[in-house]
Amino acid sequence: MLSFLDVYERAIKGPIMSEKDFDMKVxxxxxxxxxxxxxxxxxxxxxxxxxDRAADHLYKAAVDFLSQVGxxxxxxxxxxxxxxxxxxxxxxKAPGKCFAGEGKEAGIFxxxxxDEQKAPWFHVGSGIVTTSEEMATNKIEGYASIAEVNSIxxxxxxxxxxxPVLAGxxxxxxxxxxGIKIGREALxxxxxxxxxxxxxxxxxxxxxxxxxxxxxxxxxxxxxGWLCGAIxxxxxxxxxxxxxxxxxxxxxxxxxxxxPILGGYCGGxxxxxxxxxxxxxxxxxxQKGNYQLHFPIHFKYGCCTTRDILWTVSVSCQAASxxxxxxxxxxxxxxxxxxxxxxxxxxxxxxxxxxxSGAPSxxxxxxxxxxxxxxxxxxxxxxxxxTAKAATQASRQQANEKVIRLLEKYESQIEAPPSGSRYxxxxxVVSGKPGEAYVRLYDEVKEELxxxxxxxxxxx
Amino acid sequence: xxxxxxxxxxSMAIIEGDENKAKAFAHEVLxxxxxxxxxxxxxxxxxxxxxxxxxxxxxxxxxxxxxAGDAFNSAxxxxxxxxxxxxxxxxxxxxxxxxxxxxxxxxxGKNIVGIVLEANGFEVVDIxxxxxxxxxxxxxxxxKADVIGLSSLMTTTMTAQKEVIDILKEMNLRKKYWIVIGGxxxxxxxxxxxxxxxxxxSAFQAVHLIxxxxxxxxxxx
Numbered sequence: 001m002l003s004f005l006d007v008y009e010r011a012i013k014g015p016i017m018s019e020k021d022f023d024m025k026v027x028x029x030x031x032x033x034x035x036x037x038x039x040x041x042x043x044x045x046x047x048x049x050x051x052d053r054a055a056d057h058l059y060k061a062a063v064d065f066l067s068q069v070g071x072x073x074x075x076x077x078x079x080x081x082x083x084x085x086x087x088x089x090x091x092x093k094a095p096g097k098c099f100a101g102e103g104k105e106a107g108i109f110x111x112x113x114x115d116e117q118k119a120p121w122f123h124v125g126s127g128i129v130t131t132s133e134e135m136a137t138n139k140i141e142g143y144a145s146i147a148e149v150n151s152i153x154x155x156x157x158x159x160x161x162x163x164p165v166l167a168g169x170x171x172x173x174x175x176x177x178x179g180i181k182i183g184r185e186a187l188x189x190x191x192x193x194x195x196x197x198x199x200x201x202x203x204x205x206x207x208x209x210x211x212x213x214x215x216x217x218x219x220x221x222x223x224x225g226w227l228c229g230a231i232x233x234x235x236x237x238x239x240x241x242x243x244x245x246x247x248x249x250x251x252x253x254x255x256x257x258x259x260p261i262l263g264g265y266c267g268g269x270x271x272x273x274x275x276x277x278x279x280x281x282x283x284x285x286x287q288k289g290n291y292q293l294h295f296p297i298h299f300k301y302g303c304c305t306t307r308d309i310l311w312t313v314s315v316s317c318q319a320a321s322x323x324x325x326x327x328x329x330x331x332x333x334x335x336x337x338x339x340x341x342x343x344x345x346x347x348x349x350x351x352x353x354x355x356x357s358g359a360p361s362x363x364x365x366x367x368x369x370x371x372x373x374x375x376x377x378x379x380x381x382x383x384x385x386x387t388a389k390a391a392t393q394a395s396r397q398q399a400n401e402k403v404i405r406l407l408e409k410y411e412s413q414i415e416a417p418p419s420g421s422r423y424x425x426x427x428x429v430v431s432g433k434p435g436e437a438y439v440r441l442y443d444e445v446k447e448e449l450x451x452x453x454x455x456x457x458x459x460x
Numbered sequence: 461x462x463x464x465x466x467x468x469x470x471s472m473a474i475i476e477g478d479e480n481k482a483k484a485f486a487h488e489v490l491x492x493x494x495x496x497x498x499x500x501x502x503x504x505x506x507x508x509x510x511x512x513x514x515x516x517x518x519x520x521x522x523x524x525x526x527x528a529g530d531a532f533n534s535a536x537x538x539x540x541x542x543x544x545x546x547x548x549x550x551x552x553x554x555x556x557x558x559x560x561x562x563x564x565x566x567x568x569g570k571n572i573v574g575i576v577l578e579a580n581g582f583e584v585v586d587i588x589x590x591x592x593x594x595x596x597x598x599x600x601x602x603x604k605a606d607v608i609g610l611s612s613l614m615t616t617t618m619t620a621q622k623e624v625i626d627i628l629k630e631m632n633l634r635k636k637y638w639i640v641i642g643g644x645x646x647x648x649x650x651x652x653x654x655x656x657x658x659x660x661x662s663a664f665q666a667v668h669l670i671x672x673x674x675x676x677x678x679x680x681x
Contacts, residue, residue, distance in 0.1 A: 167563025205616040
């Protein structure tokens, strides 16, 4: 199997090409050819299809596509190419599991198949900016106090001692180290110090900051998880490659982070589905991921809950979970913000779609397209876990029926969604408890969804 | 072939993204001694506007627009010598300098905005990704930009948008440019906070916003 140094060697010896030519003359035309050759077609009537053969066919298309296109390295302007045999070998030898967490929180994040009733790995929280350290601590404690949670994401800090954080600056390094300290402290307060943090390092944009703040004396462990992001579409740079090299040398968990954009260079849902599946292969081959964080997103709406994105998520999740042993965390962005009915409808649609399609893990859907500062609360995490658990009881066909009914409730509002509340508007920032109005809304929506046939556990 | 028919064929060639047809009908414009600038405005541009509307409605996607753009440029290459001979230039709506701010390597959103702006008649100067704040100012001065567009996809790089505005203020150049910002974590609230002239949440919004701004007079400009 190709080592990371082999990949790097291809990044400095592969065919040279301008980035624009890669986009225009390689990526776009070859994707079109593959979509046509394999007859991949979007069906808006079935956002969650139940067709295993179609899923396997999409996987083959993705292997073919990746072998035709490769990955563009922005620093060397060269294409890292792989043969189909090399891709298939990486798939054959992938372990399909990731060991995360310490002590009693240690766990194995493994695979699931479509329609499988096994619970997914529950990943909660978000890297959305939190503007005060006290709120960050309360939030993380809130995430960790949900018993079923297997791993968490911690928020990013936007300043340190009132100094704004600039990428790659000393302030960023101070804030990154501070963010980790807050994360660990909050987990201790929740009585779960061993819980893995798997969005490292949320406050660090620059690779140098990530690497520097990862030194063990600052509190991180190899059983946490670091996100090493690809650049859309099908590109990588030395920043990410340096992080990978460092983490591989250390033996720490690498999370390949990827996000195809529907409506961008991928074109429509069919092309995005091929690229979405190919990204899981990229995660194995290029970032050498132990796990992956993946979020196909809509170019126009910035969320993952439109009908076409849900279809893209479903088919590429099925293709990947049936064929590629990579534990993927599927993350959705909703259009509506926290403390709105629409958020819960969108989140439920996304979770039903992903879990029934075989997602090994789902993360709390991020409210308000993840752009609202302080726009995330533990309540969304609780909903995410309860709904994902319930979704394991639904087959793809049942999930499809429910997703269609949910779409009817919010689809018309995607263009102008309610922005919702900030943490401090719907939580008591001192006690870290949700306000009464938010609790009432939560219970009301959950009852409504239960009436729709989403089988929430009575203990939930 | 009648003039109107040639315009319609040109428009259709763009809509179909057919480079060969676009070139062939551009040659027909020259053979028929039709005003090349009128052919651009009444034929080629109409095709692009039609596609722009469909793109905005989500009926077609970026690759369709890019292919149409190639057909458009091929036809322009044919018509250009004639336009130059007649001393006629295609009127540019304005010059927009775009780039992704310091520390941020994400380019796709910016690229899409650039493509859509070009399709709407703007001169676009793209300085790339991860550019130091002062570079935006220097390049804007060099190309005599009307608008500076600052893209950021990360919460930790948004602050660099503010830095560009602060540098412009320090150099007494702020009033010379319209500043528009965009990117995943960016909001109107942030634009107001840092003193940008506007925020666009999508490429279409960017076009509408910049057209609106250019329709206004810059105070002190």
